[in-house]
Amino acid sequence: MAKHKHTRKRNKILERKAGTRPGTLAIPTEAYAPRFFLMSFNEHLFxxxxxxxxxxxxxxxxxxxxxxxxxxxxxYADQAVLEQIIQDFGLHSLQMEDVINDYQRPKVEEFDHNRLFIITRMLRWSPEFRTLDDVQLSLFTGTNYVLSLQSDYGDCLDPLRERIRIGRGVIRQRPTMYMAYAILDVVLDYYFPVMADIGMYIEDLETQVLREPSKATLTQILDLKSELVKLRRISWPERDLMNELLRMDEDTIPDSMKVYFRDAYDHAVQLIDLVDNHKEMTSSLVELYMSTVSNRMNEIMKVLTIISSIFIPLSFIVGLYGMNFSRENPETGHVMPYSMPELYEPYSYPILLSLMSTLILLQLYFFYKKGWFRSF
Structure with a gap:
């Protein structure tokens, strides 16, 4: 699912033609048919x-x-509906263009006498593909409504809908700006389970690196690192969005409401800290992978060195006696000086094998005393 959605986003970006008139509504080819949901409520009505x-x-x-x-x-699949929304709710075509070209940075704009246009991004973690799936949510506030538009049918706002249904909290008694805050707050709250899932995935990757490092593990680490870069690119504008809301005039956002947005701002700052922490942990995983692979290579080289050290003197001995210098002149029978007297000695072959075996045991004992076998 996540991979499919990422493909859709790339296609939408590619479908935007350079030089088109500002405010042109280019409907994505894979857009869903619009569905219309309405919640109407006050202190006595739902x-x-x-x-x-x-x-x-x-x-x-x-x-x-x-x-x-x-x-x-x-x-967003019905362009006529989108154009009618622009007319009925007094929106600008450039705002609707940002809505349907839904890979915008989180932001907030004030327009038309204290109305707000807000873009935020809902986040989900795909355990199957181990990728982040982010979906744009666009909000327009009015005197007695909040208009939300999104490309997908599913979202993370069901807990908020349930709170409104059962009348829990003060959403039904507060103005629509509080409902806009509640939507943003739920979106931010869902970032933290995603960060927890990523943290568990980092721990799994660390275990893989320590137990059985492989190129596939390194690929997973690098893919996760790119996902965290993407998450950081989302989380920083979310913090800036909350900061802009806090700086708005009393007429737009009353001071009684700013305490709630300040709490959401704190959540955004915590989110950025978590993203940076996970990013550092992922970078450390790359270093850990390289160190583990290097240590394993050192262990392999140590084994090969020990084997080579054992066979070097043996190769010297067998090479020396493999020269086959004759002790006697085959024509005259004269014994030649400085020849190999061991060539014709009785039991010379088993004596030589015993000497070589003793040499091996002495070398192994020497390596053991040096502590070369302790790390095996």
Whole structure:
């Protein structure tokens, strides 16, 4: 699933043609058909429904002006619907272009008298492919609604929906800006389980490196390192987004609300610290891999050195006696001086083998006393 989504993102980027008019809505070829979800609530009312058409959704919102609405649209495949949303909610075509070209950096923009356009990124970890899957979530705030748009049908916001259903907390009593905060808070909260999964994966890779390092393990480490670079590229703008919200005027975000965004800002800072920590651990894994492979190579070289050290004197002995200098002149029978007297001695062969075996044992004893066998 994750690999498929990454392919979709690359395709969307490639489909954007250079030189097109700003605000052009280029619908991705693999976009999903839009689905329309609506939550309407206040202190005494709650209604949740999935509507078949955009016109039904708009009629439902206008028929309940005293309620607060979470308008949740998932899927971008209908360009006519997107253009109608621009007209009905007073959006700019450039904003909708950022929505459907959904690999934007997290950001916040203020427009049209204290309304906000917010982009954040929902994050998931794929255990199968060991990759990060990030999906863009776009939010527009209004006086009595929050409009959210995303490319996929599934997201991480079900816990928030459940809180609204059962009336837990103060979401039904607070203004729509609090609902926008609640959405951002849930998105950030889901980053931490992802970081925990990545931390467990790093521990597994460390175990693999120590027990059985291989090129496949190194490839996994380098792939994870690139995923962490991507995560860091997402997490820093998330922190900047929260910082921008904290700096906005009282008319846009009341001071009573800023305490909540300050808490979300602290979560973003913690997230960046975790990302940097995991990134350092991954870099250390590369160094650990190289060190482990080098140590194993040293052990192999030590074994080969011991074997060579044993056979070098043996090779010298057999090479020396392999010269076969004759003791007597075969023509005259005269004994030649400085010849090899051992060639014709009785039991010379077993004596030589015994000498060589004794030499091997002496060398092994010497290596043992030096401690060369302790690391085996």
């Amino acid at each position: 209604e949740e429904v999935e509507l078949k058409t955009y016109q039904e959704l708009l009629h439902k919102v206008k028929s309940q002006p005293d309620a607060r609405h979470w308008i949740d649209i998932r899927g």
